[in-house]
Amino acid sequence: MTRSRHAKPAQQERLSDDALLDLVQRQTFRYFWDFAHPVSGLIRDRTLGDDEWCATGGTGFGVMAIIVAVERGWVSRAAAVERLLKMVRFLWRTPSYHGAFPHFLNGTTGATLPFGRRDDGADIIETALLLQGLIAARNYFVGEGDEVQIRGLIDGLCSGVEWDWFTRDGREALYWHWSPNQGWIMNHEILGWNECLIAFVLAAGAPQHAIVPAVYHNGFTQSRTFLNRRRFYDIELPLGPDGGGPLFFAHYSFLGLDPRGLVDRYADYWAQNVAHTRINYEHCVRNPNKFAGYGPDCWGLTASDNDQGYSAHAPDNDLGVITPTAALSSFPYLPEASMRAIRHFHDDLGAHIWRDYGFTDAFNESVGWYAKTHLAIDQGPIIIMIENYRSGLIWDLVMRDPQIQRGLRSLDFNSPRLASA
Incomplete structure (x- = not known):
């Protein structure tokens, strides 16, 4: 595949604000569509890197980008469904660790690619970022045919994460990593404030293996x-x-x-x-x-x-x-x-x-x-x-989801989105 190359701005005249936003969104989307892994459809970690390295969180971002692309007419709904079905089928065949995925995986084989010598297993923050994107897709692709299968596969991926396992036998904390080879050796308790809120919301609202609210209130917020x-x-x-x-x-x-x-x-x-x-x-x-x-x-x-x-x-x-x-x-x-x-x-x-x-x-x-x-x-x-x-598109899709709604309520959040649910 030809690498991303130098490209001059598309027009010499000054674009309107809306036209510039359109251009930047659409051209950036090419990373997630044209540069996606050809076998799995998952999202490669970076250009000028190893083409087999796919990013779990980046794949979640790619799923949301595909939804935007359908809504704005950059790709057809049928093409998006075909791509997403390839992605979620591949994820179903990919090794996971108590339902959680690694940070990086091989786009051809699905094998875990270690992020470090001790980080060769589950990464629950990358998993949460992946599921955030899949949840948006579950609520956007609500039609018949292959869209039914997409929703079913996403349901299984979401329900399969054993969030409570990552409390290390019931501690009032979530732990970022677990490895079948290294166990809890990284010992990385997730403490805030940082990018990790979505993991606690998903974990608290999970249909199975949910965490208790104390994991958030006595763990994340006590840093x-x-x-x-x-x-x-x-x-x-x-x-x-x-x-x-x-x-x-x-x-x-x-x-x-x-x-x-x-x-x-x-x-x-x-x-x-x-x-x-x-x-x-x-x-x-x-x-x-x-x-x-x-x-x-x-x-x-x-x-x-x-x-x-x-x-x-x-x-x-x-x-x-x-x-x-x-x-x-x-x-x-x-x-x-x-x-x-x-x-x-x-x-x-x-x-x-x-x-x-x-x-x-x-x-x-x-x-x-x-x-x-x-x-x-x-x-x-x-x-x-x-x-x-x-447009608020992705916010609308994620905030209406039952798992997100349960999680926010469980952790005692208030939101106008909850009042209308």
């Missing part, structure tokens, strides 16, 4: 980096590490969970995500480290490739690297600032970062570095969160 309530750049941050952490905290769980009006005893999650995004934006605008390029139209720190490798970029880990997904996946929270960023990235920096699969992963103008790679977990939120900003 020293959960409650914050300090001010950064004159903005109060309800939750999370100082400075907010990388912006994917405001994206991954909220691809499907609608934060508008979502409240529990700890936070208003819309206010949390807006504050987190504003702090990230203000940091880039004020630019205390004096990096080149930063400003009101060039902002966004999150995990991505960089000129030295890979890092979770954030205000307290600012290496001069701007990652387009950070600003573009924040359209629901700061639409005007995100629109300035998308236009700058496309109109002004397009010769460096605009390619066949959308924007490349990141850039650092202080050292003249522009990534050649695209990453599934960065490309997906661009499509999905722009769509949630424009």
Whole structure:
């Protein structure tokens, strides 16, 4: 397959805002359609990597991207159904660990590809991100024929995860990894605030093997980096590490969970995500480290490739690297600032970062570095969160799901979506 190559912006004249959003969403979607693994249909982890490495969470993002593509007419419903059926059939044949999938798997054989020497089994956060996408598909493809089979296979994948197993014999905590070879050796209790809320909602609402609410209230929320309530750049941050952490905290769980009006005893999650995004934006605008390029139209720190490798970029880990997904996946929270960023990235920096699969992963103008790679977990939120900003499509699909509804109620969340269910 021909690799993603340099591509000039599609038009020389200035596009309207809507036309630019259309272009960016549609071109980014090519990563999930054209670059998907030809055997399994699963989503490869990155360009310029090993083509057999498919990302479990990235595949969940790809499923949601396919739904957006059908809704916007980029692919036919029939073609999407055919692709999704290939994907879920393959997942059914893929080894899992108490129902949970590994971080990476081989797109041809389904074999687990170890993320590290000790990480060669279940990854329940990647599994949760996969299921979030499959749940959206279950509620979108509600027709007859092959769509019935898709829903049935997704039902089985969702019900097969033994969430309570990952409490390690009933502890009031969820543990991220388990391996048939290493057991619980990684000992990674999931503590917040971070990207993991969706896992607790799914686990609490599971039709089988659900967790008890204490796993959330006495585990995830008891971390020293959960409650914050300090001010950064004159903005109060309800939750999370100082400075907010990388912006994917405001994206991954909220691809499907609608934060508008979502409240529990700890936070208003819309206010949390807006504050987190504003702090990230203000940091880039004020630019205390004096990096080149930063400003009101060039902002966004999150995990991505960089000129030295890979890092979770954030205000307290600012290496001069701007990652387009950070600003573009924040359209629901700061639409005007995100629109300035998308236009700058496309109109002004397009010769460096605009390619066949959308924007490349990141850039650092202080050292003249522009990534050649695209990453599934960065490309997906661009499509999905722009769509949630424009239509609320994926939020609508996920929030109506019975498992999500049960999970939110079990954990004592309030949401306008629950009131109408």
